[in-house]
Amino acid sequence: MTKATNSTSKAGADTSSGSLRFYGVWLIGIVALIVLPMIFSSGGSLTSFSLIGIAIVFALSYNILLGQTGLLSFGHAVHYGLGGFAACHMMNAVVSHGWPIPLPFIPLFGGLGGLVFAVIIGWVMTKRAGTVFAMISLGIGELVASSSLILRSVFGGESGITTDRTALPKMFGWSFGPQLQVYYLIAFWLVLSAIAMYALTRTPLGRICNAVRDNPERVQFIGYDPHVVRYLAFCFAGFFAGVAGGLAAINFEIANSAYLGAIQSGFVLFSTFIGGTAYFFGPILGAILVTYLQLGLANLTSAWQLYFGIIFIGIVMFSPGGIAGLVMMHRPLVRAGTLWTVIPSYLVAVVPTLALACGVILSIETVARYSGGEPIDLFGIGFKPTSPVTWVAAVVLVIGGAFVARLSWRRIAEAWDRAATVARDRGYLA
Amino acid sequence: MSEAVTGMTAAIEVRAVEKRFGNVGIIRDLNLTVVKGERHAIIGPNGAGKSTTFNLISGHIKPTSGEVKLNGDVISGLRPFEINRRGLSRSFQVTNVFARMTVWENVRCAVLWATGQRYAFWKNVDSLPEVRERTAQILDDIHLTHRRDVPAGLLTYAEQRELEIGITIASGATVVMLDEPTAGMSHAETDRAVALIRRLTEGKTLVIVEHDMSVVFGLADRISVLVYGHIIASGTPEEIRRDPKVKEAYLGEEAH
Numbered sequence: 001m002t003k004a005t006n007s008t009s010k011a012g013a014d015t016s017s018g019s020l021r022f023y024g025v026w027l028i029g030i031v032a033l034i035v036l037p038m039i040f041s042s043g044g045s046l047t048s049f050s051l052i053g054i055a056i057v058f059a060l061s062y063n064i065l066l067g068q069t070g071l072l073s074f075g076h077a078v079h080y081g082l083g084g085f086a087a088c089h090m091m092n093a094v095v096s097h098g099w100p101i102p103l104p105f106i107p108l109f110g111g112l113g114g115l116v117f118a119v120i121i122g123w124v125m126t127k128r129a130g131t132v133f134a135m136i137s138l139g140i141g142e143l144v145a146s147s148s149l150i151l152r153s154v155f156g157g158e159s160g161i162t163t164d165r166t167a168l169p170k171m172f173g174w175s176f177g178p179q180l181q182v183y184y185l186i187a188f189w190l191v192l193s194a195i196a197m198y199a200l201t202r203t204p205l206g207r208i209c210n211a212v213r214d215n216p217e218r219v220q221f222i223g224y225d226p227h228v229v230r231y232l233a234f235c236f237a238g239f240f241a242g243v244a245g246g247l248a249a250i251n252f253e254i255a256n257s258a259y260l261g262a263i264q265s266g267f268v269l270f271s272t273f274i275g276g277t278a279y280f281f282g283p284i285l286g287a288i289l290v291t292y293l294q295l296g297l298a299n300l301t302s303a304w305q306l307y308f309g310i311i312f313i314g315i316v317m318f319s320p321g322g323i324a325g326l327v328m329m330h331r332p333l334v335r336a337g338t339l340w341t342v343i344p345s346y347l348v349a350v351v352p353t354l355a356l357a358c359g360v361i362l363s364i365e366t367v368a369r370y371s372g373g374e375p376i377d378l379f380g381i382g383f384k385p386t387s388p389v390t391w392v393a394a395v396v397l398v399i400g401g402a403f404v405a406r407l408s409w410r411r412i413a414e415a416w417d418r419a420a421t422v423a424r425d426r427g428y429l430a
Numbered sequence: 431m432s433e434a435v436t437g438m439t440a441a442i443e444v445r446a447v448e449k450r451f452g453n454v455g456i457i458r459d460l461n462l463t464v465v466k467g468e469r470h471a472i473i474g475p476n477g478a479g480k481s482t483t484f485n486l487i488s489g490h491i492k493p494t495s496g497e498v499k500l501n502g503d504v505i506s507g508l509r510p511f512e513i514n515r516r517g518l519s520r521s522f523q524v525t526n527v528f529a530r531m532t533v534w535e536n537v538r539c540a541v542l543w544a545t546g547q548r549y550a551f552w553k554n555v556d557s558l559p560e561v562r563e564r565t566a567q568i569l570d571d572i573h574l575t576h577r578r579d580v581p582a583g584l585l586t587y588a589e590q591r592e593l594e595i596g597i598t599i600a601s602g603a604t605v606v607m608l609d610e611p612t613a614g615m616s617h618a619e620t621d622r623a624v625a626l627i628r629r630l631t632e633g634k635t636l637v638i639v640e641h642d643m644s645v646v647f648g649l650a651d652r653i654s655v656l657v658y659g660h661i662i663a664s665g666t667p668e669e670i671r672r673d674p675k676v677k678e679a680y681l682g683e684e685a686h
């Protein structure tokens with residue numbers, strides 16, 4: 001009995017300090033969005049931040065399906081793309097009719113574009129979950145992407161639909177010509193969408209979505225129709241994907257068939273999964289990391305997609321909870337005060353793991369560049385892809401690194417078990 | 431069979447229901463009347479079709495022929511959630527909870543429809559006083575308040591069985607069906623669970639499948655015996671104990 005009372009009062013204290021921390025995190029995020037371009041003001045970083053902002057909205061919308069409702073979609077870019085086309089057509093209509101709609105309202109029409117399609121196609125698509133849904137989403141994705149090349153009047157064929165964002169009515173005297181102004185527009189919609197999508201998780205519908213994810217059969221016996229739940233989730237996901245597509249249309253001043261395609265659908269799946277679907281902030285981390293890597297790696301190596309594949313497989317195999325799952329795993333240890341007992345084993349593992357990674361990179365680059373013969377620059381050390389020295393180094397790093405790294409990982413597991421046992425004894429882990 | 435039972439007082443009426451899986455008739459000419467407010471136990475050997483009967487009544491599967499009524503209305507052919515909204519709630523023999531959600535969330539989800547939240551996406555689920563109070567009450571009833579923040583998948587087996595009961599009764603349904611709620615529990619746990627069931631279904635109609643005969647005869651107002659998909663006897667515990675067909679077909683093997 002005393003135990004129960006204790007834990008209740010502790011839960012009460014957690015809630016009030018927890019809500020402080022909760023608003024603190026959101027506030028920090030908003031402040032960061034405002035000051036980021038002041039710290040990194042180059043054109044390149046502004047472009048990157050804008051793309052990352054769009055990717056975050058897109059990934060969060062995808063997680064309404066994947067993480068919250070348990071729907072694996074291979075065609076989420078359809079809503080993103082249609083949102084982009086809707087935004088472009090709207091912008092052109094605003095300009096040609098002289099409507100008094102300034103640019104910051106345009107993403108709303110992108111959202112409506114994504115939503116309308118979801119409303120129309122969703123009821124049939126969400127009848128079943130699981131493999132059936134995944135396959136239909138793949139089919140619809142291909143269908144829409146290929147239609148976009150045929151229906152020229154709407155999608156503009158190969159070249160797409162272009163637009164001029166500066167031609168719309170000004171707002172606060174902003175023309176939205178400079179990238180900085182576009183960045184702030186994206187940041188504004190990012191905050192708005194993130195708050196809305198977070199709020200959605202805390203509504204009755206949001207919670208029933210989780211229930212449908214966990215056990216659609218049982219949901220039927222507590223009064224809910226899982227089909228309706230999936231459909232509503234699908235519509236919300238479609239709307240916010242459309243918002244992201246609208247933002248992209250504003251950013252690039254174009255919408256084309258690439259927006260709708262399988263690569264874009266794969267990209268959002270990838271970002272969301274790598275970030276982690278079980279926590280709201282997971283897709284945010286994933287979108288930041290994947291966009292950043294995409295921008296950075298593409299300049300460094302022609303084999304960048306291969307690295308994506310390796311990262312993805314690594315996450316699927318070793319950390320199905322994604323980055324967010326890895327981070328949140330440590331929470332009970334922090335609370336129980338046992339985190340410091342595992343840190344040393346992490347530090348020990350850094351060197352062999354890095355050696356293994358270098359070996360893998362060296363091997364991939366050697367194969368990729370062998371015929372071309374361009375030199376490899378690995379953290380400042382030069383290697384020739386045609387030289388046996390490079391091959392030996394790669395093999396030694398891979399085999400030696402893997403051997404030692406495995407030992408060090410085993411030590412992490414042991415240290416982790418001990419720390420978790422203590423945390424469990426102290427009641428911080430179930 | 432108590433022929434005095436009229437349609438007016440029946441919570442559940444099963445009339446001439448057949449269920450075939452492929453060519454196999456699992457339920458044959460099933461007739462069952464559960465009177466409003468009574469505790470009705472269904473007993474019978476493994477594989478007799480008790481869970482299938484639950485599935486037929488709750489809409490999980492549809493009868494091949496025949497009819498099921500709830501409070502006088504035909505419900506056979508309706509979807510499970512439609513039947514649930516009419517006030518019938520059931521549990522599962524194999525624990526069937528929302529594994530990744532916490533105990534609190536599990537029970538709260540089961541409270542939502544009954545409190546009229548439907549598919550609301552404009553309300554904060556944490557600031558609905560009626561939902562919160564009912565959830566807290568149920569957690570208290572099933573003695574899981576101290577485990578409220580634990581994911582259901584991490585509960586012990588007995589705790590999961592209690593949560594299963596909690597989810598079933600959370601909607602406030604007037605007809606509650608429990609499929610082997612005490613299966614796999616120790617004696618002490620069974621006693622606790624039975625006391626819980628007795629208390630929580632006070633004033634409601636209860637249909638329970640149970641293997642422990644001391645529980646059945648202690649709890650039930652009436653008992654139906656199901657053998658090979660057919661009710662061979664239905665009556666008070668005393669009538670069932672004396673029934674020669676029951677003795678022969680079922681109790682004979684397990685009589686204590």
Ligand SMILES: Nc1ncnc2c1ncn2[C@@H]1O[C@H](COP(=O)(O)OP(=O)(O)O)[C@@H](O)[C@H]1O
Binds near residue numbers: 456474480
């Ligand atoms: N979906 C199904 N398909 C085929 N056979 C089934 C199905 N469900 C139940 N059965 C069969 O029906 C019979 C009765 O099962 P069940 O109702 O679970 O029995 P009980 O609950 O009385 O132990 C069993 O022989 C079982 O194999």
Ligand SMILES: [Mg+2]
Binds near residue numbers: 482523
């Ligand atoms: Mg059974």
